[in-house]
Amino acid sequence: MLQVNQVTRRFGAKAAVDRISFAVDRPAFVGIIGRSGAGKSTFLRMMNRLTDASEGEILVDGRNVLALVGQEKRQWQRQCAMIFQQFNLVPRMDVCSNVLHGILNGRSLAATLFNLWSEAEITRALGILDRLGIAEQAPKRAEALSGGQQQRVAIARALMQDPKVILADEPIASLDPMNAQLVMDTLRRIHDEDGRMVIANLHTLDTARRYCDRVIGMRDGRIVFDGTPTQLTTGVARDIYGADASFNEAATSTSIEQPDRAYADAMLG
């Protein structure tokens, strides 16, 4: 279903992503891990065409999405919804309108300017919010919600696009452990129930192990690990994160028992 062939992105002389290749034969839940600067975000941004690749191709069902232009490119961008660490909601706007913004691309300028949503669109947005357990938040301003609720609104907005692929760039990096779990459970449920592919950049090992079918480890723009969560041993993790003998797995954990958050932050940037 997804085939990444020798994809490279250079910024000046430096390759942020350096000839990476991997293939996924079904709509799996894929995690990409690696320390800060490894190239994780750059890869996701190439995938949904926010950034152009310098070389290579990304085939989705046999079609190279890196080569799409104009209408076809916009169509692809609708098919791969993006979720960000900082939620990227419109803070002063109500939750339901934020969700409806997921279909902005497909609408006329006038309809957008005057916030003219059809009854069917509003019903659908409310249905998605209900599915994610936050229907009662619909009339509130987005900024009035907790981080975990805001990220679920962002997931609802993504679902409004009815995407084939959900790209999540550190979706839980700004959340406390309980909300992080809630958001990851939501993503996993959408994957299981709808069969949508999820590709999530994660910076904690335990999350990758717990939620992903497949984990890709990046270091300095290259893929240094590609396997299942069980193959992701501490030794492998040490290699991915490029840490020395003092590498401590707790430093990449989101668990509540985590001993030293400051150390984790310092280590992972």
Ligand SMILES: Nc1ncnc2c1ncn2[C@@H]1O[C@H](COP(=O)(O)OP(=O)(O)OP(=O)(O)O)[C@@H](O)[C@H]1O
């Ligand atoms: N627009 C840009 N211009 C120049 N260099 C860039 C640009 N975007 C990314 N880079 C560089 O590319 C490399 C990879 O960055 P990227 O943001 O993809 O890493 P990352 O793995 O997502 O890191 P993090 O975990 O901190 O989000 C870094 O060295 C970064 O400085």
Ligand SMILES: [Mg+2]
């Ligand atoms: Mg990043």
